Amino acid sequence: MGSPAHRCRDIERQAGYLHPEQCAPPPPRTSSDAMWFIRDGCGIACGIITWLLVFFAEFVVLFVMLLPSRNLAYSLLNGALFNSLAFLSLASHFRAMCTDPGAVPKGNATKEFIESLQLKPGQVVYKCPKCCSIKPDRAHHCSVCKRCIRKMDHHCPWVNNCVGENNQKYFVLFTMYIALISLHALIMVAFHFLFCFEEDWTKCSTFSPPVTVILLILLSFEGLLFLIFTSVMFGTQVHSICTDETGIEQLKKEERSWGKKTKWMNMKAVFGHPFSIAWLNPLATPDYGKAEPYQYVV
Secondary structure (H helix, E strand, C coil): CCCHHHHHHHHHHCHHHCCHHHCCCCCCCCHHHCCCCCCCHHHHHHHHHHHHHHHHHHHHHHHHHHCCCCCHHHHHHHHHHHHHHHHHHHHHHHHHHHCCCCECCCCCCCHHHHHHCCCCCCCCEEEECCCCEEECCCEEEECCCCEEEECCCEEECCCCEEECCCCHHHHHHHHHHHHHHHHHHHHHHHHHHHHHHHCCHHHCCCCCHHHHHHHHHHHHHHHHHHHHHHHHHHHHHHHHHHHCCCHHHHHHCCCCCCCCCCHHHHHHHHHCCCCCHHHHCCCCCCCCCCCCCCCCEC
């Protein structure tokens, strides 16, 4: 016997359950819809906190460790590397937050749209009763975004958005660059402590020794916490991409109904065709080539 979730899904697949007369036509798109942004208080607060934490790390690295250093080459090299990682991480965060993750048109379960599908006898369609939309396979409804999202992995409050078909690349890059910048900060803090133990603490920073120690401890705590968190998220995302199974599909143990591809093809389906340095660039939109579009009928 199937689980209650599967029985509910079977009900959704029955054509008589659609009730297109209950759905109003979708609202026309306006210029305000050009940029995707979720108006969720918790998500906006988490996004602001993320940027403030990066700026705090930037402040400690520059004004506590690098600028007071008497080794110019050390300061320039680490400053350039740290600022590059900070820019890439914030750019990835912005793209993940402001990119449409793959939202299904809201309110499109109208009689006209269903007739335009020209369904054959025996064909069925999916309808989301929450947002009144005809949705493709592997799409799930997000209660925060109030939309059905194609290949929805999860809703992340730290980027104030769902991680889905169109923005998973930016989310993966965000977790990777945050992990790298956290590791770099921890290494610099370790070297700075070793140097200050051998030298006079007053020469280690423009701040007083107690303030310097407190700032370094706070940066160490922040770096260690986010290194662990983002490394785990990066690993789970890469595994999800390679297996072509989203986090929701793994959690619900949904039966696989899509074709199996190689891990390399799954990576290119997220980061673009073919492999290039653009995979690591959050400002580059992936070129999916001739990727198969998701169908509205099965």
